[in-house]
Amino acid sequence: MFIHRTPFFLPWLYSNLVWRIRTERKELFLTLDDGPVPGPTEFALDVLRKYRARATFFCIGDNVQKHPDVFKRILQEGHAVGNHTFNHLNGWETPKAEYVENTTLCDAVMDEHQTGNKTKKVVLFRPPYGRITRAQIKALSAYNIIMWDVLSFDYTESISAEACLKNSIKATRPGSVIVFHDSLKAEKNMRYALPRFIEHFTEKGYSFNIIPQ
Numbered sequence: 670m671f672i673h674r675t676p677f678f679l680p681w682l683y684s685n686l687v688w689r690i691r692t693e694r695k696e697l698f699l700t701l702d703d704g705p706v707p708g709p710t711e712f713a714l715d716v717l718r719k720y721r722a723r724a725t726f727f728c729i730g731d732n733v734q735k736h737p738d739v740f741k742r743i744l745q746e747g748h749a750v751g752n753h754t755f756n757h758l759n760g761w762e763t764p765k766a767e768y769v770e771n772t773t774l775c776d777a778v779m780d781e782h783q784t785g786n787k788t789k790k791v792v793l794f795r796p797p798y799g800r801i802t803r804a805q806i807k808a809l810s811a812y813n814i815i816m817w818d819v820l821s822f823d824y825t826e827s828i829s830a831e832a833c834l835k836n837s838i839k840a841t842r843p844g845s846v847i848v849f850h851d852s853l854k855a856e857k858n859m860r861y862a863l864p865r866f867i868e869h870f871t872e873k874g875y876s877f878n879i880i881p882q
């Protein structure tokens with residue numbers, strides 16, 4: 670059994686991080702982590718375009734460097750991007766200086782491939798695995814650190830695509846920040862769950878927006 674909804678005490682303990690967006694409207698905030706990767710990222714972009722939904726992509730710097738065209742397409746299609754470190758580091762196992770340096774490196778690569786407004790800095794950050802120390806949070810205080818309200822577990826091999834979809838729908842409420850992955854590992858479940866998730870909530874009158882900078 671996977672707990673898809675973030676337990677209430679985490680946002681209480683880490684109240685300076687963003688777990689959910691306060692809103693009076695029927696709106697949701699999709700996030701896609703670990704891309705850009707040709708294949709899964711392009712699939713996600715096609716689905717988002719079909720439903721006129723927008724999402725926030727937390728990109729790994731190394732993947733941006735390898736696949737700049739896919740990264741540019743994310744921006745061209747009106748989505749937001751955030752920093753997810755250059756090498757997908759686990760904050761609990763990485764010294765603060767190295768963690769900050771790796772995050773800065775991710776920024777540099779993203780800046781290099783920004784389309785249009787070159788002065789537009791990336792201000793959203795999501796720690797890989799959700800693992801970050803209080804010292805690292807303090808060191809990255811220039812960023813808006815985005816956690817989540819709903820985890821799809823699409824990357825977990827032991828979860829069926831149907832359960833991934835059903836449980837994610839059940840855990841979602843207005844203002845939820847929902848995590849999917851545009852990675853090869855999650856591709857099978859994401860290809861099943863993401864379009865159906867968006868369709869379900871679109872039919873219920875929800876809109877999908879980017880996380881406010």
Ligand SMILES: [Zn+2]
Binds near residue numbers: 702
């Ligand atoms: Zn990740």
